[in-house]
Amino acid sequence: MNPPVATPFFFYLLAATMIAGGILVITRKNAVHSAMALITTLLAQAGLYLMLYAPFVAGVQIILYAGGIMVLFLFVIMLISIERAEKERQFNKQWLVGIVAAGALGGLFIAVYTTTTKGKILFPEGQLTYGETQNTQAIGSLLFDRGAGQYMFAFEIASLLLLVAIIGAVVMAKKRI
Amino acid sequence: MDAMLHISTLHYLVLGAALFLLGVIGVLTRRNVVIVLMSIELILNAVNLNLVAFSRYWQGIHGPSALHGQVFAIFVITDAAAEAAVGLGILIAFFRNKETVNVDEVNLLKW
Numbered sequence: 336m337n338p339p340v341a342t343p344f345f346f347y348l349l350a351a352t353m354i355a356g357g358i359l360v361i362t363r364k365n366a367v368h369s370a371m372a373l374i375t376t377l378l379a380q381a382g383l384y385l386m387l388y389a390p391f392v393a394g395v396q397i398i399l400y401a402g403g404i405m406v407l408f409l410f411v412i413m414l415i416s417i418e419r420a421e422k423e424r425q426f427n428k429q430w431l432v433g434i435v436a437a438g439a440l441g442g443l444f445i446a447v448y449t450t451t452t453k454g455k456i457l458f459p460e461g462q463l464t465y466g467e468t469q470n471t472q473a474i475g476s477l478l479f480d481r482g483a484g485q486y487m488f489a490f491e492i493a494s495l496l497l498l499v500a501i502i503g504a505v506v507m508a509k510k511r512i
Numbered sequence: 513m514d515a516m517l518h519i520s521t522l523h524y525l526v527l528g529a530a531l532f533l534l535g536v537i538g539v540l541t542r543r544n545v546v547i548v549l550m551s552i553e554l555i556l557n558a559v560n561l562n563l564v565a566f567s568r569y570w571q572g573i574h575g576p577s578a579l580h581g582q583v584f585a586i587f588v589i590t591d592a593a594a595e596a597a598v599g600l601g602i603l604i605a606f607f608r609n610k611e612t613v614n615v616d617e618v619n620l621l622k623w
Binding site: 363388391414 | 518527535565593594613
């Protein structure tokens with residue numbers, strides 16, 4: 336097992352990329368630009384997953400999120416005309432209330448993350464050190480294995496959910512059923 | 513300075529909270545429904561980041577095969593795919609009927 340190299344540098348680089356991408360997503364006029372910023376955010380997040388020793392989730396993130404869901408978004412942006420929406424007001428009338436509500440939520444986050452019990456914060460602070468494991472194999476056995484597969488039922492329900500989503504998307508997008 | 517150099521679970525939680533807030537601001541303030549859906553994706557990703565970070569912490573306690581957080585993150589990604597498909601289908605139906613993509617023009621239930 337190789338120890339991770341320059342962890343703080345890559346963490347802050349990827350975190351800054353994610354935050355910048357997120358800000359661009361919610362401020363751009365053009366929905367295509369927002370989608371590109373969101374793809375940047377998702378790819379940086381895949382890098383953070385790799386730093387957390389989660390290579391399988393990182394691969395799923397790139398293939399499914401950046402490759403699948405975002406292409407779906409871009410297709411729909413092409414189907415609807417966005418020229419008119421670009422010339423209009425971008426923020427709704429309740430934007431101030433929205434920002435105040437989000438600020439209250441942020442205050443709640445800060446309060447939770449700085450709460451101390453007996454002089455220690457609630458969440459672990461120490462450096463994370465853990466070696467590479469057979470990540471994909473372990474996830475597969477959690478999902479499918481007869482003995483250790485605790486998530487087999489949830490997996491089947493997820494497939495049912497996807498089936499319902501396929502039918503729902505077709506029904507919604509079709510002109511007349 | 514020490515806290516800056518050792519990346520802990522808390523760092524990932526703070527980053528996840530920041531992304532979550534960006535997503536909430538996007539959902540609450542934007543008019544374009546495509547960008548609202550993208551903000552929802554931001555929120556889901558913030559939660560996923562927290563789940564994977566906690567999974568790493570849990571692995572340090574319970575051994576390498578305690579990957580429940582990562583399995584949960586994969587389920588969240590599945591849900592995000594389903595949500596995006598249905599949401600964009602609704603968006604296409606909405607655009608066909610109203611010729612607009614602004615969420616505040618859907619006011620049938622308003623007084």
